[in-house]
Amino acid sequence: METSTNKLPTILIVGAGVGGLSLYQSIRKNLGQKFNVKIFERENSPEERWQGYNIYIRRQGVTSLFYCTPPEVQARFPEAMPDPVPKEHHTIAIIDHIGRQLLHIPQPKYKSVYEIESLKHDFAGIITYRNKLRDILLEGVDIQWGKKCIGYEETEDGVWVLFEDGTREFGDLLIGADGINSPIRKQKVPNLEIFNLGITAINVDVAIPKNLADKMASFYSNSLMQKSIGQNGDSFFSMMRLVPIEKSDEPCYRLTLAYHYPTILDIEDENCKVDDDNPESVIKHAISRIKQLRPPCELTDLMIEIFSLVSYSDPEKKILFPRRRPLRDIDPLSVPPWKDDRIVLLGDAAHAMNPILGLGANNAIQDADLLTKELLKYENDNLIECIRQYNTKMRARASKDVQASRTTALRPAVPVGSFGLFARYCIFRAINAIIYVVVFIQTRT
Numbered sequence: 277m278e279t280s281t282n283k284l285p286t287i288l289i290v291g292a293g294v295g296g297l298s299l300y301q302s303i304r305k306n307l308g309q310k311f312n313v314k315i316f317e318r319e320n321s322p323e324e325r326w327q328g329y330n331i332y333i334r335r336q337g338v339t340s341l342f343y344c345t346p347p348e349v350q351a352r353f354p355e356a357m358p359d360p361v362p363k364e365h366h367t368i369a370i371i372d373h374i375g376r377q378l379l380h381i382p383q384p385k386y387k388s389v390y391e392i393e394s395l396k397h398d399f400a401g402i403i404t405y406r407n408k409l410r411d412i413l414l415e416g417v418d419i420q421w422g423k424k425c426i427g428y429e430e431t432e433d434g435v436w437v438l439f440e441d442g443t444r445e446f447g448d449l450l451i452g453a454d455g456i457n458s459p460i461r462k463q464k465v466p467n468l469e470i471f472n473l474g475i476t477a478i479n480v481d482v483a484i485p486k487n488l489a490d491k492m493a494s495f496y497s498n499s500l501m502q503k504s505i506g507q508n509g510d511s512f513f514s515m516m517r518l519v520p521i522e523k524s525d526e527p528c529y530r531l532t533l534a535y536h537y538p539t540i541l542d543i544e545d546e547n548c549k550v551d552d553d554n555p556e557s558v559i560k561h562a563i564s565r566i567k568q569l570r571p572p573c574e575l576t577d578l579m580i581e582i583f584s585l586v587s588y589s590d591p592e593k594k595i596l597f598p599r600r601r602p603l604r605d606i607d608p609l610s611v612p613p614w615k616d617d618r619i620v621l622l623g624d625a626a627h628a629m630n631p632i633l634g635l636g637a638n639n640a641i642q643d644a645d646l647l648t649k650e651l652l653k654y655e656n657d658n659l660i661e662c663i664r665q666y667n668t669k670m671r672a673r674a675s676k677d678v679q680a681s682r683t684t685a686l687r688p689a690v691p692v693g694s695f696g697l698f699a700r701y702c703i704f705r706a707i708n709a710i711i712y713v714v715v716f717i718q719t720r721t
């Protein structure tokens with residue numbers, strides 16, 4: 277592939293999520309001398325869709341975020357990643373169905389997001405407000421809103437991206453950063469399919485009062501990433517900060533909570549009538565499944581109380597509406613390597629993963645970092661070689677995380693009896709011991 281030497285090649289990015297925006301920022305910061313960049317988003321404005329919920333950004337993701345962004349964006353990171361407050365442990369704790377601890381990852385010490393990159397600790401990371409991170413990444417970005425991509429057309433010397441409104445744009449490279457349902461992926465790699473794990477998730481974002489936040493913290497030894505595994509194939513997964521939400525009279529804390537259970541339960545249950553467009557119906561269903569699958573105990577009561585707090589009405593429809601969603605993923609190594617050409621996939625478009633290990637956004641940001649570094653090697657006619665390197669490394673890294681997230685979701689989705697429970701405790705204790713040894717070695721050297 278050759279590009280004209282007297283004009284900079286143009287990169288077209290479709291999708292202004294965390295992946296697309298990180299790449300846009302990175303091209304402007306690190307590749308401004310080599311490429312022009314344009315970004316397109318199907319939504320009509322930054323506020324159109326709820327961007328909320330808490331996400332975990334681990335050290336590798338933080339490192340890539342710093343690489344991709346200019347100082348004025350980095351200066352705003354604490355808006356999305358406030359400094360840890362004394363009680364907070366930005367790690368995961370796993371407990372059983374009645375609250376007994378199974379695994380607790382040791383806490384790395386840092387005072388702010390600016391210290392994470394240099395930590396020698398595999399489990400360092402920070403719980404982040406996803407909506408605020410997106411706002412920050414929008415800084416200085418000239419997005420073309422209301423541009424829903426419906427496909428592309430390649431020519432000998434470039435690529436046209438096609439939009440639903442009948443317009444099109446020409447460029448040298450097209451980046452599909454358009455999420456799990458990416459029309460660009462469907463055209464480029466039609467055989468790369470979405471895998472359904474057979475697990476239903478009901479996700480809610482809820483503001484909880486201080487007494488409930490304290491109870492959650494105490495069940496999980498102050499860990500902010502929290503998982504409780506049930507005996508009947510169900511689990512709770514939650515993430516919170518102990519930093520109160522702004523603009524509330526009483527201190528209130530944002531909790532992202534997901535309840536997971538085997539989808540087969542809904543299929544086999546003839547009385548299961550849930551209206552997924554009616555949040556009240558979905559919440560009632562979640563509570564009835566919890567009562568069915570969990571033993572009566574303090575932890576169960578707490579989860580029911582939290583689900584009961586979800587507000588049902590938002591006139592502007594900008595909250596994360598609870599609905600039943602299947603856990604899904606895309607393993608980029610489940611198909612033979614696709615062609616290295618002008619069409620490049622990034623983030624969930626290439627490798628969506630279920631949220632249980634909190635790795636999806638991290639991988640999207642790492643993709644932006646990797647693609648930038650490969651494009652830094654671009655000279656005259658080696659664009660395809662840069663893309664080849666990116667595709668190979670991205671697929672290998674992301675596939676590993678997709679598979680790890682899949683296994684972690686599927687393993688507890690099988691009901692266990694007393695022997696299974698005993699085996700589960702033994703396995704978790706062994707894993708926990710190994711993690712402590714690894715962290716001890718890492719932090720001593």
Ligand SMILES: Cc1cc2nc3c(=O)[nH]c(=O)nc-3n(C[C@H](O)[C@H](O)[C@H](O)COP(=O)(O)OP(=O)(O)OC[C@H]3O[C@@H](n4cnc5c(N)ncnc54)[C@H](O)[C@@H]3O)c2cc1C
Nearest residue numbers: 291293294295318331332425455623624634635636637638
């Ligand atoms: C409940 C939950 C918790 C999660 N927790 C974590 C976590 O703790 N850590 C973590 O790393 N990840 C987490 N994730 C995953 C993470 O949110 C995603 O992996 C991440 O958002 C992917 O970023 P992306 O930019 O690739 O895609 P997206 O964020 O999906 O962005 C894609 C963008 O493309 C736009 N778009 C889509 N189609 C088109 C089109 N046809 N034309 C134009 N634009 C289009 C969309 O509007 C969107 O703006 C979680 C996900 C969920 C649901």
